[in-house]
Amino acid sequence: MSALVASNIHKAFGDHEVLKGVSLSVERGEVVTLIGASGSGKSTFLRCLNLLEMPQQGELAIGSHTFVFGRGMRPTGDAQLALLRRSVGMVFQHFNLFPHMSVLANVTEGPVQVKGMARAEANTLGRDLLAKVGLADKADAFPSRLSGGQKQRVAIARALAMKPEMMLFDEPTSALDPELVGEVLSVIRNLAAEGMTMVLVTHEMSFAADVSTRVGFMNDGIMAEIGTPEETIRQPRSERLKAFLSRFHETH
């Protein structure tokens, strides 16, 4: 059964058309990685999947939530959006931890405030998740005391605390010092092994090849190629993808 079906998603910022009809369906337990040059629309597309960006046209089905976008359609309400986002976790490039809350409070904020979970139960859940990302000893620290890699692992725990059916990662290692990338990727790798459905935008090509069930190449607002890592990364068909990959190998 599909965890996510996005069809013909269009998005423009002013006159600039960022997504020109992108479709993607993701099966349960799948890990789909989106690659492509900056400006290709991959992050915007990812942000359309939990409706942080509102598509102007297209359809989106996630779990039991379905949305149809287009002229004349009623805009989606705040309550409905909140309901969707409870079941879709998101991890941002710049972590976006809440700086005025302790690490544990960051993780428990969602369960307590959104789901109404009791404080004690949330704390237990929070500590378990922090242990899972290797930060059990940082529960009472504040985000400003953490390294980038630690911050991103807290952000992952915060998203997992909502027990999402799916996780979205928007360049989770792009803001990290190179030596901190590994610890974050290993947490994501463990999640994949547990069968979490995931969509990732990343520039970590070997990680993508390794962890993904499919890799999609976005170019100029369309899904130019999509297939197994073997197909997309090792045997690119289009000239654009070949060029992107060779440019990539030169600089990395």
Place this chain on the structure above:
Amino acid sequence: MYVWEFAALKPYWGLIWQGLLVTLFYTVTTVTAGLLIGLIVGILRTTAPRWVSVPLRLYIEIFRCTPLLVQLVWMYYALPVLIGVDMSPAMACFVALSLYAGSFYAEILRGGIEAVDVGQWEAGRAIGMRRGKIFRRIVLPQATQVMIPSFINQTIMQLKNTSLVSVVAVGDLLYQGSVITATSYKPLEVYTTIAVLYFVVLFPLTLVADQIEQRMGAHR
């Protein structure tokens, strides 16, 4: 050389004390009302549609860009002529000072809210929080940290600005000073004493402000 005779003020201590209480009363009430106005206007300015936010901008700019003295006098003398409501001097002072403070507080709050990274809103939305909750739990606490210094500054100014109520004969500290001067002929002693009193009230406030600022900034 001038011989200071502070002892000459002794019979007037009751009046000075009374004036000080009036000053503090106007400060506390107009800061409270101003904060309430500022909170509502500041939030609406950042979130409401244009037909709401544009008139509010107009209110803010009118009160920020005209002298408070003019506002007080206008409120007392012109408003009754224009809309037929007679206000006591005390009421006119309260309204003018509150609206004046509100216009500044609103801008401080708006600045604080807008200084919070959009990523904070997005992180809240991504875990399924709704607008109001994100605002209260995530954005406002962070905006408050940014606002504290400007807020304290404005509140100190507000206390000093209450001295303008003496113009419409409300008996604050400065007004009593002028009354005492008129009978005692000791302007230097009187105004020195008044300056010291303002200082004694405000200086500890700035110390408290420093403390709050340091404590709130600890986790940034």
